[in-house]
Amino acid sequence: DQQVKQNSPSLSVQEGRISILNCDYTNSMFDYFLWYKKYPAEGPTFLISISSIKDKNEDGRFTVFLNKSAKHLSLHIVPSQPGDSAVYFCAATLLELNRDDKIIFGKGTRLHILP
Amino acid sequence: DAGVTQSPTHLIKTRGQQVTLRCSPKSGHDTVSWYQQALGQGPQFIFQYYEEEERQRGNFPDRFSGHQFPNYSSELNVNALLLGDSALYLCASSLLYDYTFGSGTRLTVV
Numbered sequence: 001d002q003q004v005k006q007n008s009p010s011l012s013v014q015e016g017r018i019s020i021l022n023c024d025y026t027n028s029m030f031d032y033f034l035w036y037k038k039y040p041a042e043g044p045t046f047l048i049s050i051s052s053i054k055d056k057n058e059d060g061r062f063t064v065f066l067n068k069s070a071k072h073l074s075l076h077i078v079p080s081q082p083g084d085s086a087v088y089f090c091a092a093t094l095l096e097l098n099r100d101d102k103i104i105f106g107k108g109t110r111l112h113i114l115p
Numbered sequence: 116d117a118g119v120t121q122s123p124t125h126l127i128k129t130r131g132q133q134v135t136l137r138c139s140p141k142s143g144h145d146t147v148s149w150y151q152q153a154l155g156q157g158p159q160f161i162f163q164y165y166e167e168e169e170r171q172r173g174n175f176p177d178r179f180s181g182h183q184f185p186n187y188s189s190e191l192n193v194n195a196l197l198l199g200d201s202a203l204y205l206c207a208s209s210l211l212y213d214y215t216f217g218s219g220t221r222l223t224v225v
Contacts, residue, residue: 004157006157009155034214036216041218042218043119043205043207043216043217043218043219044158044205044216045216046214046215089157089158102148102160102163102171102173103148103160103207103214104160105150105157105158105159106157107155107156107157108156108157
């Protein structure tokens with residue numbers, strides 16, 4: 001049972017344009033969401049996160065939007081740059097007082113930024 | 116400041132053998148989680164160690180076991196290796212919600 005779904009295995013975007021990566025989740029108990037970026041031969045690196053009490057979080061060129069009613073989040077990258085070419089993983093977790101911080105990952109979306 | 120260190124980086128084993136993977140957490144982190152990433156898949160949670168005890172476990176058989184040492188470093192052991200165990204094994208250390216991943220160990224079972 002895939003609790004975090006990234007339905008687009010790959011995405012190609014022209015350099016300078018907006019990249020939009022989508023993610024859906026099924027567990028309504030999730031209340032903290034993260035995006036990780038992964039280059040080949042490296043571990044995932046944290047990119048940006050959002051708590052369920054917010055619907056938007058922005059960090060430079062990266063913005064994450066959360067739609068709790070639709071159980072959907074998206075990552076916007078504007079403008080897209082060649083170095084953004086990587087695999088992006090959406091992840092979700094539960095913020096509980098007992099430090100239950102297991103992170104559930106989607107399958108990832110490979111982003112290609114075209115020159 | 117060293118991040119998460121995993122060893123070895125690559126490993127080739129034969130079916131039926133046993134393997135031990137090692138992880139040194141980021142300085143200041145006290146929790147270690149292990150993930151398996153098969154080709155074309157996202158990382159799948161194996162288990163998590165905190166205070167030298169397994170705190171959570173994902174849907175993996177008992178062939179997968181682990182250990183955490185007093186210095187917070189950790190080992191992942193896999194017994195009776197199957198071809199399907201071939202994957203990238205990622206270690207992530209954390210302190211509360213500050214997660215850092217290592218570069219992983221690429222295990223190939225032949």
